[in-house]
Amino acid sequence: MAAASLKIPGFGGTAWAGLAFLYAPIVILIVFSFNSSKLITVWEGFSTDWYRAALDNDDLQRAAINSLIVGCGATFFSTLIALPTALAMHSRRKKFRSQQAVHSLIMLPLLIPEVVIAIASLSFFTAIGLSLDIGNILIAHIVFCIPFAYSPLHARLETIPPSLFEAASDLYAGPWLVFRHVTVPLLMPGIFSGAMLAFITSFDDFIITEMVAPPGAMTLPVYIYSMVRRGITPEINAISAILLALSMILVLSSYLINQKKTS
């Protein structure tokens, strides 16, 4: 009944086509990671040497770990900040006069070209003598991840009538209980969407990171850009494929953990 009336011809097809579009270059990357040629443009033959090279490369692993740490940290903290912000923006929608100003402030980091943020943050960090090693990168990332963590949350909240929260607190549920059992579950898709957007934004950042990174704290994009300038060898593809496999394992394992729990 419901499913039938929800189907719109062409939408499912578009979704799968969209997915294919997103994965097309990735498939090519993986194919070329098994290329024995030194450049990715020309196919010469099958080889797994590039995987060995990638796994033997200390600098690369250091960069990948730094990226994962920064990415997870930035995702966690930006979501942690975006959640109460979105709630505040939602709750007082009629009375909150400076709402528009705050909203603009949230979106502001998107507006300034990265290279400008990079220079300004570096100058500012230097001026206040901030030297937290990888923490410098983390702080810079949290700032520009906030709009990404916030937007899906905000969009989500807009669809929820405040009466829902009110109904819950009318049942004499304490604020923490309302938050834990009503707000968070209701917002989960928004939280998760925002967190994923924040993660891919942080994980991919080059310009700001290159500028604010203190000595010895290289991230994966910085490393990859340097490899690209040396001529793209399939080693980069191998790294990408390894990361992809890692993320797939992550998805699969969390899916399985969940299956086990529910069964």
Add this chain to the structure above:
Amino acid sequence: MRFLKLSPAYLLLLPFFIIMGVFFVMPLFLIVAYSFMAAGPYGGVVHQFSLDAYLQILFEKDFDGNLHFSPAYLEVFLRSVKLAGVCTLLCVLAGFPTAYHMATRPPEKRNLWIMLVTIPFWTNLLIRTYAWMLVLRNEGLVNNFLLYFGIIKEPLPLLYNGFAVGLGLLYSYLPFMILPIYSSLERMDWRLTEAAADLYAGRWQTLFRVTIPLAMPGIIAGSVLVFIPAIGSFLASDLLGGGKQMMLGNLIQLQFGFSRNWPFGAAASVILMAIVMLGMMLMARKAKDVKGLV
């Protein structure tokens, strides 16, 4: 709303204000300050008030030293805005059906879809853009495929043009449209659409009259996440467009690189910021007026 009454809005906003106040607003002041200074001889700025940077945006000295009006940077700005607009539109067209499809999956599969949409983005953007070059070039997959089956005689010029740039931008920003739309659609009260369907409204009518208006917050949020970063993007135009037309991102990058003209780069960003903010506020006011009428 007891929960919110106990913790007033400003308390909830506190972490945001602290982080942004210290680590964003302060650097932002630096940027504004730079824009009113003179360029240092070796990059950086010298502490001396100057409006040169702002004048430079609309007027330029020619090689003989005469000052005259120059629309070059204005052109760059308009081109970037136009391209970002096209990109946003394409993202909505491709993103909405995808998000709709995701939101109508069974609940346990929805998070899986979120992951599926974002996993390609674990691979570096530069590398993904490169992969598109492999697909689109004259000896690339598409052309080889079409040539092999005799559909075309000459390779199609797919790379180093506006088409390639548009494709690259769509590719870089699609998830940033899909996920906000999805998160507003996910909780949609599908009984509404069913009710509409029961009232013999067609599927498409239901879509346009019920679903899309309800998904509007997501579409707006996604558009902001796509449009604004797309204005400043440059990788797609550099790699897929052949670097023949400068984007705002390139222009500003140039000032902090070869030109060593930080004040100009800062001024250009301040103006960009002012224009987009103004646009956003006008749109918000307009939206309020429309709401007020209903």
Add this chain to the structure above:
Amino acid sequence: MKIKSFIIAALAIIFLCPTAAHAAGKKLYIYIWDTYTAPKLFKKFEKETGIKVVTDVYSSNDTLMAKLKAGGAYDVVAPSGNYVPFLVAEKLLQQLPDDLKAIAKDMTKSVQKPDYDPEYTYVLPLFYGTTGLAVNTKLTKETGASWQQFFERPAGEKPSVGVLDDIGTAMDIASLAVKKPFCDNTPETFKTLQALLLKQKPFVKVYGSTGYTERLAAGEIPLQMAWNGDAYKARQQNKDLKYVYPAEGVEVWVDNFAIPANAKNADAAKAFISFMLKPENAAEHSIAAGMMSSIKAANELLPEDMKQAPEFNIPEGTVTGVAQACPAEVVDAYSKIWSELTR
């Protein structure tokens, strides 16, 4: 799929990742061009001295300068010659000791007594190279005999030339084509350069430096302004390529070792530089980076194909112009020309 389980899985993966080994002892922070890393060689240095090398890379001199100005505590850096005067003027480099300066006498003529630092007070040349023309003999009958031909294309030709988007390099080459000195500060020269580039634009396939090596190797570009090291790399994949030195000459650039003023480990830095400039190590570095070493004896130790490569042998009598730091007005004018070109 629940979020909690997702987080558990994420944490598990992070902790299962092999953590990079943190060797005890002294650390040497080097900040060099991204193309100049040579992990094996750096390991060898670690073994010999017990000093751990931590490598960071940059992709432009401007990034290097911004970070040094912000107090980045690196021990060794590798600025290009044309940026050395800036770094010196900003007091970002420290003076080199005499025993390092002495290495300069082993260097090839092309890099001796560079005009940006003739006494080696602050820097020692590391690599040098040329900007010339890569020709794909299968795609064009032209020999790349002159830059003039590269800029002034026959009417009706399809877009087929590739120009590097490094503005300083492109302007130097354009200056060569119109037979003007580098950084010539006269309105007439600026107008001539602008006219030359604008006239060429309809025939340009790509302005860019990212990925042009791959384009060359894939045989997409008949004529490409190219750096010698990249041209050599591309030719390994595509034998139709030829690196030529046009009649008007080529641009020569030099990258150097230097020790920043606020280096924390200057002694280790000195040890590192003298290690890297020993002929056998310099040769290995040269192979890893695909560059010409400044050390004369190192070039004797290169494998035969590198020794014979036209990319690494500037023919007798070639006109060479050394890239310079242009004065601010010229930089301004060049930026304007480039903005106008790509507007």
